[in-house]
Amino acid sequence: MALLISGRGRRAVALATVAAASITVLAACGNSSDAPSIDGIGAKAGASYDKIITSAPVASAADVDQNAWAKKIKAQGYLKVGGTDSGPLFSIKDINTGELTGFDAGLSQMLAHYITGKDDVKALTQLTITSVDTRETMLQNNTVDAVFATYSITPERAQKVDFAGPYYQSGDAIMVQKDNTSIKGVDDLNGKTVATESSSTAALAVKKLAPKAKVLLFKEDQQCVAAVQQGRADAYVLDQGILLGDALSNDSVKLVGGDPFTVDPYGVGLNKDTDAKPFVNAFLKKIYASGDWAKLWKATIGTVVSGDAPKPPTIGSVPGS
Amino acid sequence: MHVIIDNIGFLLQGVVVTIELTVLGYVGALLLGTMFAVFRVGPITPLRVIGSIYVEFFRNIPLLALLVLVIFGLPDAGVTIPLFASAAVCLALSGSAFVCEAMRGGINSVSVGQAEAARAIGLSFNQVLGHVILPQAFRAMVQPLVNVFIGVLLSSALAAAVGVPELTNRTQQLNLQYAEAVVCFLFAGAVYLLVALSAGAVGGRLERRLAIKR
Numbered sequence: 001m002a003l004l005i006s007g008r009g010r011r012a013v014a015l016a017t018v019a020a021a022s023i024t025v026l027a028a029c030g031n032s033s034d035a036p037s038i039d040g041i042g043a044k045a046g047a048s049y050d051k052i053i054t055s056a057p058v059a060s061a062a063d064v065d066q067n068a069w070a071k072k073i074k075a076q077g078y079l080k081v082g083g084t085d086s087g088p089l090f091s092i093k094d095i096n097t098g099e100l101t102g103f104d105a106g107l108s109q110m111l112a113h114y115i116t117g118k119d120d121v122k123a124l125t126q127l128t129i130t131s132v133d134t135r136e137t138m139l140q141n142n143t144v145d146a147v148f149a150t151y152s153i154t155p156e157r158a159q160k161v162d163f164a165g166p167y168y169q170s171g172d173a174i175m176v177q178k179d180n181t182s183i184k185g186v187d188d189l190n191g192k193t194v195a196t197e198s199s200s201t202a203a204l205a206v207k208k209l210a211p212k213a214k215v216l217l218f219k220e221d222q223q224c225v226a227a228v229q230q231g232r233a234d235a236y237v238l239d240q241g242i243l244l245g246d247a248l249s250n251d252s253v254k255l256v257g258g259d260p261f262t263v264d265p266y267g268v269g270l271n272k273d274t275d276a277k278p279f280v281n282a283f284l285k286k287i288y289a290s291g292d293w294a295k296l297w298k299a300t301i302g303t304v305v306s307g308d309a310p311k312p313p314t315i316g317s318v319p320g321s
Numbered sequence: 322m323h324v325i326i327d328n329i330g331f332l333l334q335g336v337v338v339t340i341e342l343t344v345l346g347y348v349g350a351l352l353l354g355t356m357f358a359v360f361r362v363g364p365i366t367p368l369r370v371i372g373s374i375y376v377e378f379f380r381n382i383p384l385l386a387l388l389v390l391v392i393f394g395l396p397d398a399g400v401t402i403p404l405f406a407s408a409a410v411c412l413a414l415s416g417s418a419f420v421c422e423a424m425r426g427g428i429n430s431v432s433v434g435q436a437e438a439a440r441a442i443g444l445s446f447n448q449v450l451g452h453v454i455l456p457q458a459f460r461a462m463v464q465p466l467v468n469v470f471i472g473v474l475l476s477s478a479l480a481a482a483v484g485v486p487e488l489t490n491r492t493q494q495l496n497l498q499y500a501e502a503v504v505c506f507l508f509a510g511a512v513y514l515l516v517a518l519s520a521g522a523v524g525g526r527l528e529r530r531l532a533i534k535r
Contacts, residue, residue: 133493133502157500198493217490219482223393230396232404
């Protein structure tokens, strides 16, 4: 019986063949214009974005000294942020510069700038990727100083962590295929297959408002879009801003149902054992008043949502904040 | 703890899906892996080459990449397989490469003299494999094959990322609602541990049963 004696030469050929084959397969699955892309919307990092961050207010030395949490961050020289680098509009890494941009990322950079007074935007924050599974724990054990991650304020979460804000009020919208006529609003989702991100409270909203919907959880926004385009899901429910961004870059889908059907307040997650909350709330009030919040909104979410920046939500206006 | 107790039915459905995925994936891996192992130790050169390429490909591609290719890539080529089936197929493909190598290792642990002696008394390739080599090789395969089973079980958690409502996915859903990550994931971890330990125990018993008294 001939047991396989694989010579070096043959193995090398086999490996090369396999490598070539996989590259071909991957290339075939690459982005053609009609194929769903599995990457996010590229954000615009650059001088104008950086200027929005660095022209925002800086805290007085007295303000920082009176707050143990802020004092620690000033001494550290940067802010340890929990978030994501693949969230379109909110927090996404610029491929070319490696800089994080977006509404959440920008706010975290503004907060770091506010505390430290430094102007090198890229070095203001250090991102630790957190997921919905790890956010509370990472705050509790001080792996991160603050979480900026489209973090919906809920009473259950507020028992574990502090929320500054809300700094943005959003709501869920519905995305369907361009030629879909059967889904016009949230009631029509009953009996349909609905995709959403596993890290989003949208899943809870769908279960509550359309209890007969079958919910599919995907890890990433672009996977949900692909699921709708490829017919795995009838609809995709998520934050309206993000869906608008997706619809801009994919003309085979559309948004239905008019205004968002939920109210989803985002807060800054903070460790309960620190005095961070009043400090961050004071910072938010400052950038609301100075117009920097609105400038950042225009440069990020405002690129897909038309019209002027909305009025920022009132600090402490939702249960849990 | 109330999170777990209140939602035990919901979680157990996830456990069932995890077990289904694991068993289907593993059985598929055994069938495919056995076939390719026979290819790789057999006398037919083209089959040996195919076997090598297959194993090197599926052993070296990350499972998550494979899942994304099958679930989001194939529909662009006009083939849409349901999520659960996609996950089971990916687990089977990825597991089969490891099964194949475990089997080959077991076969190679039987000394060449055995095969030569069997050939000398005029047995065919199939008879050599079926009556002489494999019965002795099985014993050496048991633990590696248990390892592959545990690997498939733990890998099945990756299906959570692509929408299959198995244990990890349901744990994430609960955590969304209750913000009790530590409790939820401890429970899920305990379930995986329990299933993996059981598999290890079954493997140990099987090994003792198959032990050849020399």
